[in-house]
Every structure is written in C-alpha cells, then in structure tokens.
Amino acid sequence: MKSFFVITFLFFSKVFAATPQFIELRTNKASYTVGEKVVLMASVKTSPTDPDSEVFVTGTWGAAPIKLVKFSDFESAAVTPPLVSPGQMVFHVDAYLQNKQLAKNILTSVASLEQESIKLNNLLSKETIPAKKANLQQAIDNNSQLRQDLLSQLSSHRTLVESKDVTVTVAAALLEKKLVSGLSLIPDHLNYTYSLGQNANIAASVDAAALGYDIKEIDLFLTAKINANPLIATPTNPSSFNISISSANLSLGSHEVTASLTVRNKRDGKSLNDAISAGFLYKSEMIQERNKATDPNLIAYYQSEIDDLDLIIAAFSDVLDNLKIFIGDTLITIKVEAPSIILSKDYIEIYEGSRSFYNVSLVAQPSSSVTVVAASPTADVTLSNTDGPPWANTATLTFTTSNWNIPQKVSIRTLEDFLADGDAVHSITHTVSGGGIASGQYMPVRVSLKDNGATPLVWDSISMNNQSACATRGGALYCWGNNLNGQLGVGDKDDRNVPTPVKGMTTNVQSVSVGQNSTCAVKQSELYCWGSNYQGQIGQGMAGGEYPIPTKVNLNNVLSVAVGDSTACAITNNTFLNPPEKMLFCWGWNAGGQLGLGDKAARSAPALVSVSKPKQVSVGYLHTCAVTETGSPYCWGNNSLYKLGNGLTTESLTPVLANQFTNGSVSKIVAGHENTCVLENGAVRCVGANTYGQLGDPNYIGGSSASPITAVGLSSLVTDVELAKSSIAAIKGGLVYYWGFVAVPAAGIPSSLKTPTIMSGVENVTSIDSEQNGQCAIGEGKAFCWGFGTKGMLGNGQNQNSDSPVEVNRPNSLLRNTTKF
Structure with a gap:
C-alpha cells in the first residue's frame, strides 16, 4: 500500500518579479488533536518567467519525506497519516524550477520502467529454476538502478528557488461528545403501529440548543437503521430529517429504529469537497490525455498520474468523513400488524388467450x-x-x-x-x-x-419545450408544434399541429430531448441535433445559423442527451477504458456557467465535464444538474434562490455536490429556471423558488427554500418527475400529478398551483414531460398533451388551447385496420 501525504498548491496569476515569493503555506483547520489527519495546503503566488519552466515541489513531514500528488499544472496535494502524540510537527516545502519537457520525458521513461518491473516481478514469482531466478533478479535490480539514475539526472537539472515551513500544534484527543437529550424520533403513526405492507416515515428532530454548536456553522448527518438494516435519513431542514422505511423492512412484530447523529464544520467540509472536485476534474483531463496517447510509455505515464489521483481523492474523502464528530443516538420501537388476506402474487404477466392463477x-x-x-x-x-x-x-x-x-x-x-x-x-x-x-x-x-398480434405501434417516450414536442414510436421520431428555428427537424421552419416524421429518424431512435429552440436525439448510440445554433448548441464546432434537419455531433457511444435553453449535455460510454466508464459532455450557451467548465464562455463542440460516472443529466436555464451511478447529485452554474441544492446562493462554474439532497439516494434530478427537483427514494423533493408553488407544499409560505421540500402526496412511490421553467409534473401509480405554473388552468385551478394535483383523463402513464406552456404524457401507449395549442403543441390537428389532456394524432403511415388502438 502506498503511504503519502497531501499538500495543495494553488497558482492565482502569472506575476513576473526579479525575486519571486513562490509559496504560502496553510492548514485546513486551526487546531488538531491526536488521531486526526492534517491537510496541508500551499499557494504558489508567482509563475516562472520562463514559459518552458515549471515549479516542482518536495517536502518533509517531520523527518520523513512525503509524496506530493499533482492536481493540475500548478497544483499538488498530500494528507498526513493520523497524528500519534501531542506536540508540534513541522511541514517543510522546497520549491524548484525545472524544464517542463525534460521532466515529462524522464518521468515517462520512469513510468515505463515501473511497468517493466511489474512484469519482471511477476515472472520472478513463478520461476523455479535458480539460474533463471538470478537472471530475473539482476534485471529487476538493473531496472531499479536505471530509474534512480533517471530521477537523479532530473534532480540535477532543478534549481532551488524557495523553502518554507509551517508548524502544526497537536493537542491530546478530546473526549467523545454524547447527546443525552435533544434527538427525538416521531413516527407518522401516533400509536407507533403499522399494517403489514405499509411504508413508515419517522421524523427525526434535533434540539439545536442541546448540541452546544452554532447550527449555522455545522452540517448535521443522521444515520438510521431498523434492526440491522440501514435506512435513508433525508434532511427536511437544517435540524430535522425524515427516515423512510420500506414495507420490505416491516415484517410482522416489533422493530427497533435507531438513529445516530454526527456533525461537521461547514467550512472544513466545503474546503475538502472543493479539493475532491478539483481532483476529479484533473483526473478527467489525464484520462483524456491517456486516451489520445499512442506511445505505450506515454500511456504508462498518464496512467500513473491517474492512479495517484485515485489515491489522493480517496485520502481527501477519508479526511472529510473523519471530520464528523459523533454526538449521540436514540431509538424507538414500532409495531407491525397483519392485514386480513395474503396473496401469493401481486403481479402476473400473461399473453392473450392464456391462463394463470x-x-x-x-x-x-x-x-x-x-x-x-x-x-x-x-x-x-x-x-x-x-x-x-x-x-x-x-x-x-x-x-x-x-x-x-x-x-x-x-x-x-x-x-x-x-x-x-x-x-x-x-x-x-x-x-x-x-x-x-x-x-x-x-x-x-x-x-x-x-398482445399476441403484430408488434404494437405505441408511443414510447415524449419530450417538449417552448410549445414544441417530439415523441418516439416504434423506433421512429415524430415532432410537432413550434418550429421557429427549425427545431422540428422536418427541413423547414413551418409549425406543425400533427406529428410529422423527422428527417432521417425513421428507425432505431433511442431517445429525444427538446430544448428552447433546438432538439437532439440518440440514434444507434450516435447523437444528432437540429434547430438554432446561435450559441453553438448543435455541437458542430462553430456557432451561428440554423439547422432544420438532424446533424451528427462528434460523440461516440452516446447513452442519453438533455437540451435546455441553448445548452446541451450528453452522457457517453467510454469503451476505451477497462471497464468502460460513463462520461459527461456539455456545449452551447454558458452565460451562467451551466457548462461546468470553470468559466462562462460558450462552447460550440462537446467539452468534458468533471462528473464521475454520470447516470442522468438535466439542463435548466442557467444551471445544469446530474446524478451519478451511485446516486450522488451534482449541480453547477447560476445559484440564485439556492437552486444548486448545496444550501448556498454562490454560483459554481464547476460541478458541486448538491448536499441538501440525500447523497447516494437520488435516482433522477431535473433543473428548471429557478428550481431543482429530485426523485429520492420514490419521493419528489425540490429546492429553489416558490413563486408559483413549485415546491409543492401549500403549507410552505417562503419565497424560496435552500432545504429540499417534499411535494405533498408525493413522498413515496413516484416513478418519474419532470421540470421546465416553473411547471412540474410527476408520475405516481400511473397517474399524472402537476403543480407550479399552470398555463391553461381548468375551472377551480389557480395558475399558481401549490398542491400536486392529479390530471384526470390519462392513466397508466409511462412517460411524461413538462414545460411552462403545458404538459405531455404517454398512457396506455397513447400520447396526450394539454396547455397552449396556438402553435400546434397539442398535436391533435388543431391550434386551440386545452385545460385537459387531448390525444395526439397517430401518424397516418402507422394506422392499422383495427377496432382498438
């Protein structure tokens, strides 16, 4: 196992001075105790005057040398091992100047020799003939000596420019803090009794005064379990949580529910989360360089950098977790009683003309x-x-x-x-x-x-935005509605009020996403976009003009795509890695930093975003969000009204963890104009603006919320949620629930709908989308839309508004001579 420390060096700007002052050292905390790990950071204030030179740093922790892991061209990092005794420790850093190309050439050769040593050691472990073993050992020794010679050669070409120390004072370990009272658990059934098959929700409340901390300066973390099974505890505000218990964990009898509380300093946590994000960003850059390289030695060099980054990111994560202080725990007992009947099955799949039981x-x-x-x-x-x-x-x-x-x-x-x-x-x-x-x-x-007949030609999925809509049907793509910028992909800019085939998209279309003025679709793992390109959102490497027919984007193995207001993002599967790894690319408009690339400059071609193993992405107006395969939500861009989900209003030009949601429990995330909503353990939870009741709780009177608000009636069993601008829709039990801004409200429905309400007229819904002008859904294979119809968005051959679902016309080329559809 590698043992190393971490120091972070940050270059702020290029300053040319005769006597540069390079290093400024600092630590991540003001004080430490025995058992903690120290994160040592340093900012390099001045860049070399020679553009061919770079700064190289070495250091010691106490008397021991440390390994510095490079984060970028100007950043390195290290974490100390646990502090073993009270006293003082000195961290010493030497800064050198070295030639960039010489260093890269030598380190590339060293990486290649290290790979060769691994192979030789494998052969040595299997060899049994003494003479051959001796030869292999000699080769290993020669290899090691050559590596040392190369490193010595590199060292001889370095020039020491500055040395600095920082002293860390270590105190004796503090006694573990216990909370005698202040953490309470309250079930949603007052008698603590549930029926078999029911889910349970328990409110965990923390008495902030009993903590002895300022609640504004700490983050609370609650873990819970029922018997020996872990549970999900979702924050509902800064000092309370909701614990969801699935009926699968509620067998007949009594069950103990235990909750444990820990706290962490907000500032310390943010510092390390920022370092982790920087590490992932640099790792993505190294992966790109490795994938472009053809020289085996250069590939080995970049892979070595990636391996070190994996270790340092893990070290930061370990320190982040260890910053938590255990406060205490409590438990309650709930009881589960049985209903009247038992069914051997609750779901049966059967063909026409068959029998089952x-x-x-x-x-x-x-x-x-x-x-x-x-x-x-x-x-x-x-x-x-x-x-x-x-x-x-x-x-x-x-x-x-x-x-x-x-x-x-x-x-x-x-x-x-x-x-x-x-x-x-x-x-x-x-x-x-x-x-x-x-x-x-x-x-x-x-x-x-x-059905036993021919393959049923039913609608599969639907997407809409700005009075345009598209849907897939048997692998073919059809669009209708607003076509001002050619976003329907039919070869012109005339509106359509019935589904119209998209050029070149008659087979093998996997998914579609409609944006404000452009559309993208995935076909046989290739990406095509069309419509407005004034912000480069068609992804062709240049901005300007309009594309009225689908145009291929230079991305391979595309899994999904999301389009917003002139911004697009796609998830790909990089099969050059073993195992393959999902990657996120974004391009187009970037006025809010919604591309996540560290600036606000637009891009006209896909650019890699630093989100590890993305599963789903959603593009809003000035911000973007994604969920990883492990259920972690990330957002970036404009952060007005707390919409990035990290409890702040400060913009972030790179992805940050939306830590107000439950990390590891988010299955989908959607971004709107001033809101972000997630699907978390079957519940819809939203942050951001509440101008039109978008948070979905009529009892919440605030204009916005930094903490997620669970939509009323949608705390479980929700299968999908969609958000555009200020209008939200969700699927629960095959029914459509809608709230927020209502474009064409029915009698008795306000235009600002604060309570999720069932939209009658469409059932067994499998796909849904929502936008400011209305909603569309697919139920029982049929497509329905409602809202504004003046541009033909309802797809029923008319240009009239509707406050209830109307069925979208079926394309004439797919009609069958049947009495049912």
Missing part, C-alpha cells in the same frame, strides 16, 4: 365465515374460483374457521381478440367482509396483458 388465504382465524370477492374491470380478463368454467368478472371465495389458512385459487383467463391492439395492465381488486376481521378492499393483483 394466484392463491388467497386469510392472515388470522376468523370468528365466523369470511367472504373474499375478486373482481376484474374488463372482459379481456375473466375469473373463476375453480379452474373454470364458468368465467366471469368476479370470483367469490369463502373461508371458514377451519380452512382460513388453506390457500384458495383464483383462476385467470385472458381473451384472444386477434387484434394488434397493444398491451394493457388491469388490476384485480379484493373485497373482504364478515368473520369479525377488518373488512374493506385490499391490495390488488396487477395483470399485465401482452
């Missing part, structure tokens, strides 16, 4: 006979309490005091209609009565009915 039994012995009525809502799915016939829409089961625990069968038969009418999902309900047990309607069995 499931079993029903009671949970407990009744006092008398109990009736369970299973009911199907459609003649396409009929039931029997035997193996049939007869078949009907209902099947009645009777349980007695003696057979209550013996499973009884409900048989299912599906109708073969000989039509290519598509798949469908139906729910069989169960009504229980009698026997002195809890009566009522209990959990359904969902039946997914698969």
